[in-house]
Amino acid sequence: MIANSLFDNTETAFRLKSDSELERAYFLFKMISKEPLVKIGTAVTKFALNVNLPVEGLIRSTVFDHFCGGVSETDCMSTVDKLSDVGVCSVLDYSVEGKEEDAQFDATANKVIELTQFAKNKKAMPFSVFKPTGFGRFKILQKVTEKQPLTEEEKLEWEKLEARYDRVAKVAHDCNISLLIDGEESWMQDAADDLCERMMEKYNKERPIVFNTLQCYRWDRLDYLKKLHGRAKNKGYKLGFKIVRGAYMEKENERAAEKGYKSPICESKMATDANFNEILKYILDNLNDIELFVGTHNELSTYLAMDLMEAKNISKSDNRIWFGQLFGMSDHITFNLGAEGYNVTKYIPFGPVKDVMPYLIRRAEENTSVAGQTSRELTLLKKEKIRRKL
Template sequence: LAFEDPSAFRVKSLGELLRALGVFRLCSFPVLVNNCGKLMSVARTLLGRRGFSLLLRPTVYAQFVAGENESEISQSMEKMSSLGLRPMLAVPIEEDLGESTREKRYDDNMEAMLECVRMSHSNAWCKDPMMQLKITALLSPELCVKLTTLIAQQPYDLDLLVRAMDGETVSFPGLDEKEAAHFLCSLKRFNKISEASVNKVRVLVDAEYTYMNPALSLVTMAMMKKFNKDGAWIWNTYQCYLKESRSLLLDALSLSKNEGFCLGVKLVRGAYMDKERKLAEKEGRLDPIHKSWSNTND
């Protein structure tokens, strides 16, 4: 699909194109992007819930969200398919440090993802449907950070996580009782989503920040070991802007061969460049990001 070709926009109305241009222009102002949360909070206070909804729904919300119900989502997906694009449903939920919620919220997120699996499988958007999954929508980011520290010192065996997914009571080295209970609940959530999607919908697990990615990969690899026996139904994401991406991918390939499962891989540029660099500078670490696009090809 080439955007220089006017036919790429044939499924868009003039109003939709003008809206897209307007939102794109707004997103080009750093002051708006960096303070969008505060601005939205002020707007909600001044306009009220109804006024805020009337302003946002037909503009920013409509630009980035496929729809509010299955019918609207189907229409958006069918438009993409008609252009030769491969649509992928995503539940845009993730957490960072300090944003953890309770098990009920994580369970609600799981139900939303299960609904994504159902819609992706039951609609004819494409022959090989996919969906996106964020680990921190189902597992506390604080625990992800702790797990990252723990497995750097003493790697967890994938079989341990697989047994936990199967409902077996296991002991996780380095975790206290509360942390272990939450991790067990989270692994069961991942298991439910994987069971619902295997042989139906490919689940592409997103990478997030470097200070928690090892834990995310650990969980994803455990899902792969259990469910990627006859095909790559669970995929992990590798951020090519990271200097360590090549070695991480080679390690994953070696692990999949040794453990006997299919490795699912999604390669992306990466979306957290600015924060990763600022954090590395603040902590006195080397910049984990490649200096240029050409460096990612080495």
């Protein structure tokens, strides 16, 4: 049994933060802990950016620099190197959201290809990543999920979306870099899952290259995983999954209530935790067929994964199991795991300030809704400030 005090070590957790960065982190989490402030702040920020007020400098020096690696991949490299020095790998995430044009989707796919080829020779960057809506319109994914007939123009659009998936997956396969595909809203996810499954069948013959995401706040995901596992065994390919709790809960519940269908979200936080842990156990029981990326900020689930690995005699550095947290959050988990010799990464979002703001706003809103996590961050930051003073 792993001692449940590993993540209290703040000296290791904040070893890369200067005193001023520690103060900034404390200030930001203090702000995020106040829901009215988040609502006002996000509304003001959206307005200021939309009317081109000169606020980018302010955003960069506060929230952007805390949660993002920079405006370009070159910008991120000093962070990647610093993390690598303390045993933490990086996943560079080009976090541009909400685009609608073909040219923008092509540009995003090209950027992911560029990053994947760049990562090929960089041991500290074992993964590449993209969001389905980075490669095609939300509405087209929704239409395919809902099995609505497509117009000729939409069929062409869908073919282009599929071609982007294939192009990126092929490059990842050729570079031997694992490709994480993020999960999004349930009403477009079936189309994204089917596309991902096709890529897995094509490129995961020897080992998992393409990883899908299971959002474990959805009560149907364990069943989906078991069925896909059966299909993959029959067809002779491997699976890779990133497991997360999920990021669209309020939106999911609101839409289900408004449209009168059963919410896809587990009925309680406790049910979500149980579902996450069951999915975690299932994958660890089938590690010869399924590789695992544990994307969590939850300490108990992380301790559970560590305990299960120990019970099954799985080495800490077994390349089939990775842990990951977002840049700027849960350093107490990331850096303590790294110091213990586990495979761990930081997801590092980057991109032009204006384009990355939808991502940052979602992060702030998400943190507000997970109050326990924000107060845990504050407690640890305060503890480290006191430790340094002493």
